[in-house]
Amino acid sequence: MAQPRNHQRHNRVASVASGGGGAVDHHAYPTQTLFEYIKEKQLPFLSNIVIIGRLRDTWDKQPELGDYYQKFINSLPITIEKPFDNHQHNTPEDNNVQPATGLLLIFPTLFIHYLEVTNSAMKSIFEDLNQSINNHNGLIREASILNISYNIQTRLYPNWSFKSIKLAVEDLDAQxxxxxxxxxxxxxxxxxxxxxxxxxxxxxxxxPGDVLANLDQQRADLLPNQVNINYLLKQPIFRTAEDILKNYNRPINVRFESDLTAPPTHRLFPITF
Structure with missing residues (x-):
């Protein structure tokens, strides 16, 4: 009886491995994830994230969401990053990096969150965001990642803060x-x-005190339009927190089917110069 194709491939690899000559066991191919690699190397990257979302309830959840993120951001540990290529990069001389800085703007039904975060803080924020969306008792109904800029050169905010915006909008679903x-x-x-x-x-x-205290009355022109935020939330082209977390958990070393054959095939990539 003919053996299954996968079984034949396994026998070919096993026979080569047992024949000496320094053959590589392709079944032992590393499957380290991206986050594991970042954590192991402690790469000192600072990233910028812009999140847009919708509150599960309106009005009364504005201060509750702000207070929640205030506690959550303060609970993130201050990281100590290793130098990258023997040069300090996006880190002070003492290597201590604030986990997150930025601004959270909370509208009656929507919010936009501007964050400057370290590697470990980014994953924690996405995990918490995804958990809040999947939890029916969470404060956030839905959210999209409007932008991620990796390895930014400097922070725009010295700390993290939030502001509740009371501006109403007549037709949120306007095109x-x-x-x-x-x-x-x-x-x-x-x-x-x-x-x-x-x-x-x-x-x-x-x-200066609270420079955002009267922002919605004095400089409403600086605030993102609620109709535009609502429109972007409906567009499927933007990734979610769940999508980003899948990238963290996906192996960075991918094993192809051709890697299970003997002799191993030669790849055309990565290309080195």
Whole structure:
């Protein structure tokens, strides 16, 4: 009786491995995940994340979401990163890195979260976000990752804070005239201008206090449009926290079917110069 194809391949590999000559056991191919690699190397990367989402309930959940993230961000451990290629990169001289800085804007039904995070903090934030969405008692109904910028050069925010915005909108489901790309770029641009505005206010005033206290009345032009946030949430092109976590848990060393044959095939990649 003919043997199954997979069984024949296994016998061919086993016979070569047992015949000496330094044959490699392809079944022992490493399956280290991306997060395990980052954690092992302690790569000192600082990333920027922009999250847009919808609250599970309206109005009364605004301060609750802000207080929750205030405690969560403060609970993240301060990491100590190793130098990268013998040079400090995105880290102070003492290597101590704040786990997360940024700004959370909470509208009546929506929110947008601008974060500058370290490697370990990024995974913790995505895990917590995914858990809140999957939990019917969580504060967040849905969320999308609007943008991720890896290995940024500097932070825009010295700390993390949040602001509840009371601006109402007449028709949240209105169809914007711009394209999805143009809307996303406009929102990201406003977040950058908002960070610049806060930095300028802190430098201008000796005792700046809460520079966001009257932001929705004095500088509403700096705030992202709620209609645009709602529109982007409906677009399937943006990834979710669950999608990002799958990348962390996916092996970085992929084993092809051809790796199980003997003699092993030669790959055309990675290409080295």
């Amino acid at each position: 914007p005239a711009e394209t999805t790309e143009a809307i996303a770029i406009e929102i990201l641009g406003k977040l950058l201008r908002l960070a610049k505005y806060q930095a300028e206010e802190r430098q201008r005033n000796e005792r």
